[in-house]
Amino acid sequence: MGNDTKDHGNGATQRATSRDTYRRRTVLKGATTGATIGALSVAGCLGGGNGGPVLRVINSAYQQQEDEYRAIFDEFEEEHDCEVEYTRSDFASAPSEAAQAQAGGNPYDLLMLASPGNNVFGVQEGLYQPINDVIEDMGAEDHWREEFLVQMDGDYYFAPNTGTVSTLIYREDLFNEYDAPMPPFDSWDEYHTAAETMTDEDENLYGSPVFLGSNHFHGILPLSLLHGRGGSVINTDDEVVYDSEETVEMLEFMRDLNEFSPQAAHGADIPEMRPPLYQGTYAMTWYSTNVIPYDIEEYNPDLTGDVQVAPIPAYDSSYEPVARLTGLGHGLGAETEHPELAKDLLREITSFEGVMRLMTAQPASHVPAIHGILEEDDLWETDVMQDYEEHYRDLVDIADEYGRVVAVEENEGHINPVTGQAVAETHVISSVQDVILEDEDPQDAAEHWADEIRDDYEDQLNV
Numbered sequence: 001m002g003n004d005t006k007d008h009g010n011g012a013t014q015r016a017t018s019r020d021t022y023r024r025r026t027v028l029k030g031a032t033t034g035a036t037i038g039a040l041s042v043a044g045c046l047g048g049g050n051g052g053p054v055l056r057v058i059n060s061a062y063q064q065q066e067d068e069y070r071a072i073f074d075e076f077e078e079e080h081d082c083e084v085e086y087t088r089s090d091f092a093s094a095p096s097e098a099a100q101a102q103a104g105g106n107p108y109d110l111l112m113l114a115s116p117g118n119n120v121f122g123v124q125e126g127l128y129q130p131i132n133d134v135i136e137d138m139g140a141e142d143h144w145r146e147e148f149l150v151q152m153d154g155d156y157y158f159a160p161n162t163g164t165v166s167t168l169i170y171r172e173d174l175f176n177e178y179d180a181p182m183p184p185f186d187s188w189d190e191y192h193t194a195a196e197t198m199t200d201e202d203e204n205l206y207g208s209p210v211f212l213g214s215n216h217f218h219g220i221l222p223l224s225l226l227h228g229r230g231g232s233v234i235n236t237d238d239e240v241v242y243d244s245e246e247t248v249e250m251l252e253f254m255r256d257l258n259e260f261s262p263q264a265a266h267g268a269d270i271p272e273m274r275p276p277l278y279q280g281t282y283a284m285t286w287y288s289t290n291v292i293p294y295d296i297e298e299y300n301p302d303l304t305g306d307v308q309v310a311p312i313p314a315y316d317s318s319y320e321p322v323a324r325l326t327g328l329g330h331g332l333g334a335e336t337e338h339p340e341l342a343k344d345l346l347r348e349i350t351s352f353e354g355v356m357r358l359m360t361a362q363p364a365s366h367v368p369a370i371h372g373i374l375e376e377d378d379l380w381e382t383d384v385m386q387d388y389e390e391h392y393r394d395l396v397d398i399a400d401e402y403g404r405v406v407a408v409e410e411n412e413g414h415i416n417p418v419t420g421q422a423v424a425e426t427h428v429i430s431s432v433q434d435v436i437l438e439d440e441d442p443q444d445a446a447e448h449w450a451d452e453i454r455d456d457y458e459d460q461l462n463v
Contacts, residue, residue: 052082053338055345058089058098059112059330062289064362065162072354076345082338084345091216091424094118098127107335109342115216116150116328117407117420123157124417124460128331130155134343138350147403148327148369152415159350160369162358163327165399166220166312169277169292170284173306174198174205180283183310188225188253191313195260198283208284209265209276210258212433217270219428220324221286221312223419226250227322227406228314233419233428233453236411238461242422242431243450249315251435251442258436266437275299277307286312288326290365290395293384304387311398323402327369364392367399418457427453 059069066088073084087108089097094114099122101107111127113119122128135156141149148160168183175182180197181190195207211218226232231246241247262281274291276282278299296303311321330349336342348354355370356378363384373379374396380389404412407420422428431449434440440448454461 052077052080053341054083054085055109055338055342056085056087056101056107056333057110057330057345058087058094058101058108059110060089060091060094060114062362062365064365065358068357068361069349072349072357073345076348080341080344082341089114091115091118095122095125095127098122099125102127102333102335108333109336109338110330110346111333112328112330115407115420115424116326116405117417117424119158119328119331120152120408120415120417121421122331123152126334128157129334129336129339130157131159131332131343131346132156134159134332134346138347142371144370145368147325147399148329148405150328150405150408150415158328158331159346160327160329161350161355162366163325163369163399164288164290164366165395165403166224166286166288166324167290167309167395167398168284168286168312169274169307169309171277171282171303171306172308173303174280174283178283180207183284183308183313185310185313187316188313189316192253192256195257195284199260204281206262206265206282207260208257209268209273209282210254210261210432210436211268211273212266212429212436213269214426214429214433215270216424216426216429217288219423219426219432220288222250222254222432223406223423223428224312224322224324225253227410228312228319230315230319232410233422234410234416234461236414238416238418240450240454240457240461242427242453243447247431247446247450248442251431251445254432255435255442278303288324290392292391293364293388308391309395309398311402321402322404322406323398324407325367325399325403325405326407327366328405328408329369364388364395367396367403418453418460421457422453425456427456 070086073086077084091114095118098108098111098113111122113122132155144160148163150158170183178197181194185191198205198207226247229246229250231244233242235241273285274287274295277285278295292307296307311323314321330346332339332342332346352372355368355373356376359366359368359373359379360382363382368374379385385392407423408415408417410416410419427449431445434445435442
């Protein structure tokens with residue numbers, strides 16, 4: 001739960017030591033390196049040609065975290081007499097950039113390819129090597145929260161630091177004004193009733209926007225609803241089951257929700273999914289990275305305390321919601337020429353200190369992938385957390401109770417990267433598009449896109 005007090009054997013002692021180290025190094029950093037951090041270069045090698053080894057890193061951090069990554073890399077250069085060459089890449093291009101670099105003889109030493117699905121695909125393509133020694137040295141589940149630590153074929157390839165959780169976001173003030181059922185919803189029926197109640201076209205207010213862009217992110221809501229109905233894209237026998245009754249019911253429900261969505265939402269890009277909520281056009285929306293405090297500041301400061309989060313609901317009380325987690329973290333390049341140095345950097349960015357720095361660089365936006373962070377006073381003393389503590393604890397509780405890295409672990413305990421790829425390559429959202437935009441029968445759409453998934457991933461499945 002949100003207080004993060006779970007103990008694992010000697011884990012409490014290890015975490016206490018990590019926190020002490022964090023406090024000592026934070027004081028030292030503030031006294032000796034503050035000016036250096038503020039003067040970092042924007043791209044390329046951060047160390048300025050000191051003649052030591054060069055570590056190449058690729059990831060996709062948000063801007064606030066990216067700045068902190070650069071600060072960490074800069075300090076690492078000073079401590080290890082090396083250079084860190086940092087590339088920030090987006091979701092679509094990260095896997096191909098990493099593959100091309102390796103094929104061209106200039107591989108990355110550390111990689112985080114923008115999403116869990118991309119990361120696991122990278123393992124299958126030979127871009128990563130196991131890091132069992134790093135995971136074990138740092139304490140495995142004594143250091144990391146269990147839901148973030150994923151093995152493939154018995155090996156660890158990724159060291160997580162922070163993650164995100166997808167949630168329903170709603171305007172509590174508008175729900176009170178319209179006397180609508182308040183989230184968290186117990187069922188799809190309650191979700192539907194709330195969306196209907198909150199739709200007032202005369203006031204340009206819509207209960208629940210339906211996003212139909214051809215983007216991986218837009219497939220998250222239908223996938224979450226499918227999981228909350230007990231369905232899946234791939235089952236534990238690695239068979240495609242997207243043509244199931246559960247998928248048909250999800251597609252029917254998405255079609256029903258569309259009655260309470262403005263048509264303009266259909267083509268909204270990812271950044272456009274949030275502002276209408278604060279501007280009074282959406283009563284609800286959904287998102288992953290928690291940027292509510294920053295959106296309120298930008299779009300409507302009067303809403304502080306009125307925007308809340310809840311799980312995307314399950315079908316009814318006999319099912320549990322499943323909240324999509326991201327955050328597999330960084331891994332070690334398969335062809336790195338500096339494996340031990342790269343592992344040292346990996347330990348740095350997944351250490352207690354490193355995660356605390358990333359968490360406080362953009363407070364409330366991510367959930368920690370390691371233990372002990374939520375017990376640290378420094379996290380709660382930031383200005384953002386002072387205003388949004390209750391809200392953030394709700395977010396962490398959703399991650400704790402319902403979170404799963406569904407892109408690679410759609411069915412609990414079974415690793416399957418195909419689901420993440422099917423979402424990334426828009427198979428899931430395409431089935432919703434066909435039902436809503438082309439008026440296709442949900443059964444036909446489910447069968448059509450199940451066949452597409454079978455054809456496209458035949459070599460990875462039992463077909």
